[in-house]
Amino acid sequence: MTKSEQVPKKSRFKSEAIQWSVMIAVAAILYMTGLHKDVIATLQRAVMWTGLYDVTAQIDELNGPFLNASDYRFTMTDQEGVQLNLDSFEGDVLFINLWASWCPPCIAEMPTIQALHDGVADRDNISFIMLSLDQERDEGRNFMENRGFEMPYYFPASSIPAELSSSYLPTTFVISAEGQIVYKHEGFGNFNTPEFRNFLISLAEES
Incomplete structure (x- = not known):
């Protein structure tokens, strides 16, 4: 394998390492600041409004117990x-x-x-x-x-x-x-x- 063939692989590995480092850093910041909860909640709301997953509260009336x-x-x-x-x-x-x-x-x-x-x-x-x-x-x-x-x-x-x-x-x-x-x-x-x-x-x- 020539040097010219090795360079793209090294460059690609370096690029992927940087991307993973950035994602890990962002995830860590979100977790430490508590913002990860809002991100997850926003994603769940997005799924709800797009209709990709039906989260409508179905009314299956329950014949449950009485409070005493x-x-x-x-x-x-x-x-x-x-x-x-x-x-x-x-x-x-x-x-x-x-x-x-x-x-x-x-x-x-x-x-x-x-x-x-x-x-x-x-x-x-x-x-x-x-x-x-x-x-x-x-x-x-x-x-x-x-x-x-x-x-x-x-x-x-x-x-x-x-x-x-x-x-x-x-x-x-x-x-x-x-x-x-x-x-x-x-x-x-x-x-x-x-x-x-x-x-x-x-x-x-x-x-």
Whole structure:
């Protein structure tokens, strides 16, 4: 093999090494600054809007269990630091979302929940409980405030009832006015649809 044949290979190897170094450096910067969560969330939203993957929250109404008196004693702290029990919302249709600021799928679906919230804002008996599972409350608080989300958010102040627990984030529940779990969705979903909005409204009108 002549020197002229070896040079392109060396040059190509050097070019690939530089490219990999740049990609690793960018990945490291994104990770250290926490921006990797936003990048992943943006990619997930892009997939949702392009329709390449159907993430529409399908309404498979669940004939689930009813919350009991002990479940309604579950204690939360609101965004102002005030403690309240779940029974403060008893009689309302509840949209409960378990999320965390470090969870890319949670970040990706949050705008769709905000849109759903805005779409039923005129209904006094539909309440949203965005339950942050961030270990540091300031992280959840800063996320909601910096992103401009206006749904009421809360932090657990006691153990989450077994019926409302999940090993997945995000997880969404809908509780009827009678206290029955009628919907559960684990993972990222698009809740900004007429079907889901009408689902909540129909439950509210039944109460």
